Amino acid sequence: MISYFVSFLIMGSIYAMAALALNLQWGFTGLMNFGIGAFYMLGAYTSAILTCPATTEHLGGFGLPVLIGVIGAALVCGVLAFLIGFPALRLRGGPFAIALLAIHETLLLVVRNESWLTNGVWGIRGIPRPFFEMVNPRHYGYLYLIIAAGLLILIYLAIGKVVRSPWGRVLRGISEDEDLTSMSGKDCWKYKMQSFVFGSMVMGVAGATYVHYTGFVSPQVFNPLMSTFIVWLMVMVGGTGNNRGVIVGAFLVWAIWVGSDFLTDFVPAAIATRIGFIRMLFVGIILGVTILTKPQGILSRKRLTVDWYL
């Protein structure tokens, strides 16, 4: 029971990192990133390939330390975001979201089909877990929770710091009115690119944190529902532009998702195999109700105003 709770907290922390990154991009800059899964997946696979032991099934065998894997994941995601940003950041709003969605689907195709690189749908096994030999395997969850929570706090402090800085005020200006901000002499494109790259690197770190916890990665977990949509739900529930709220939202949504497993007991056996879709319906309805009743987010107490940033 307690180990179940620890694993819930670890996954919650990982999702909270991705949600904070999305909050930087969407809540503070107004970039509608529908491709969170692309960076989450890329970070996961980069770190897995860099750190896993030698194998003939896929690219790898570098056996690098986990820390190098995580840094590599952040760098690769940053480079991809930079390259994508050139064409995509010319778009505003909807088309930007569509381009990112398309990138996610394209990367998923590559991961599924290029088995020399990623071992296709079978996935990569035997990914090292940091400090695994140091403790009793039964208590490893506690150790990993400290790592994941530590990373989350680090990311929370870093994002909190940058959004309160003059740089963050420009981002807020862009999300409120881009034309006005560029008329004030700010190079909006540059700021949007920096926010996009930084957020994407954090998403990559979240992906890397995930694979070093599970020790296994396959394309199934990176479907749009579990890697993109649920993160959006976390930000919406937590309150757009509210970092603390977003973290609470992440744990709350993840609790609902994990808890919705109880639905299995209530549905007839004939459709019990489709339980994943019943949970999907459940989560979709939560988003619908949240948006219709509390568009500002369940946890937001007040509308964010300019003086919050001062």
Added chain:
Amino acid sequence: MADLLVSGIIYGSIIALGAIGLTLISSILNFFNFAYGDLFTLGAFVTLLFLGLFGNSGTIAGLSFGWGLVLATLLSVVIMVVVVLLMDRLFFKPLRDIGVTPLFMSLASLGLAFILRAIINIFWGPEVRYYSPAIQISRRLPLGIRVKPDELFVVICALVLVALVYMFLKRTKMGKAMRAFSDNSVLAKASGVETNKVIMWTWVIAGALITVAGTLYGIQVQLRPIMGWHFLIPLFVAVIMGAVGSFWGAMIGGMVIGISEEMITGLIQNTFNSMQIEADMSVYKPAVAFVLVVAILLLKPHGIFGKREP
């Protein structure tokens, strides 16, 4: 070569049909509807439901289906129009009344997309389905083109519907109001165009078109619950490529996407085959749409048929 062109035209005419509805929604309701792909799936499956009630009742002149399917499609169109109108009433109208931003509407529609897909999966399950188990034999036409009667039917049906919608937009008073609203909604409202009526007709047309498009896709390929989600990216690419709100833009954009997806992957495959490199390029068809949209947006950011910015 000619075969690739023919299959591109068939696929392209289905995309064009969907893209025309999507371009109307995008310009008149002023947001990108991410639930549109799953409406495509739902339309095809509702047709399947009615087909199960009537049976195929024979076949018409070499086609793989009979009048049963035609009747089922008509009933499915009626049901789907009711579904989209209900959706608007319960979901999008309250949001419009609050006055949320277009990006927020897009996000809400993404939630709706997951709800629809969950419902489809719960009712019909994830299996692949067909309208008719019959296998068709291709007919030979001049110039070495081979085409199945079904494929010819799909293209003709799509073209007839496109022509009907064009007549509606061009000749009727409501069509004129819709075009006015899409060009400049403020001016249209000031001239006494009734917003609610225009929005209702937009949903009716878009709902009917996407249902027929889904059914045609089901006749041509097969029915899978995920098909609409994968179809969404080509649809959006056609809309953006042809400039949002442009009727001919969506039509030609759809054709260009369909033809280039088939031709580009086919030609690369042929090149690989002749160089004796083992690779399966057909899985990367969806990626072509993405590369195209990036190329178009870099060259002509407002789409091929886009007006220059004032």
